[in-house]
Amino acid sequence: MDHELTVLNTLARQTYTQADLNRDKATFLAHLRATGRRETTVSTYEHALRSIYRTMGQEGPILSPYDITPDDIVHLRSVMTVCDSSKKLYMIVLGRFCRYFTGHNPREDAELLWNDDDKRRKFISPEQYHLLKASADPEQRLMLVLGANMGLRRCEIAGIRLSDIDNGHLIVHGKGH
Numbered sequence: 001m002d003h004e005l006t007v008l009n010t011l012a013r014q015t016y017t018q019a020d021l022n023r024d025k026a027t028f029l030a031h032l033r034a035t036g037r038r039e040t041t042v043s044t045y046e047h048a049l050r051s052i053y054r055t056m057g058q059e060g061p062i063l064s065p066y067d068i069t070p071d072d073i074v075h076l077r078s079v080m081t082v083c084d085s086s087k088k089l090y091m092i093v094l095g096r097f098c099r100y101f102t103g104h105n106p107r108e109d110a111e112l113l114w115n116d117d118d119k120r121r122k123f124i125s126p127e128q129y130h131l132l133k134a135s136a137d138p139e140q141r142l143m144l145v146l147g148a149n150m151g152l153r154r155c156e157i158a159g160i161r162l163s164d165i166d167n168g169h170l171i172v173h174g175k176g177h
Contacts, residue, residue: 069177070110
């Protein structure tokens with residue numbers, strides 16, 4: 001029985017065409033739009049699926065969402081040449097793509113573990129922070145306080161304009177908020 005299933009799966013993997021993939025991607029992206037996803041999210045999903053299937057195309061036949069297995073997810077993660085945070089996003093998108101058509105998410109079954117080792121964070125001690133703040137000019141001090149004390153991201157700090165400050169209140173324009 002397992003051999004028959006393997007043969008059927010192999011046959012299915014060989015009959016899914018680029019036209020089928022384009023149709024399924026368009027259907028999935030239309031679903032995202034219909035459920036109120038932002039156009040930037042839809043665009044991110046479209047880019048992720050294009051990158052995923054470009055990588056898969058280098059490895060062999062195009063896989064339909066019905067044929068993607070947890071082993072395919074693990075293999076795809078190992079051969080993709082993007083950073084871990086992008087791989088993680090791509091695997092999430094692929095899992096949701098499969099779930100939309102099949103009701104099943106092979107990414108969840110793959111039980112992938114992710115490390116944040118690719119982050120290049122450098123931590124300093126409170127004493128080092130206070131020395132840095134004391135030696136900073138006013139603009140640098142403001143950036144340090146906004147980042148360290150308020151938790152703002154660099155892009156949020158860089159995006160602050162004088163018009164965002166009114167009567168002691170600061171409006172921060174961040175990711176989707």
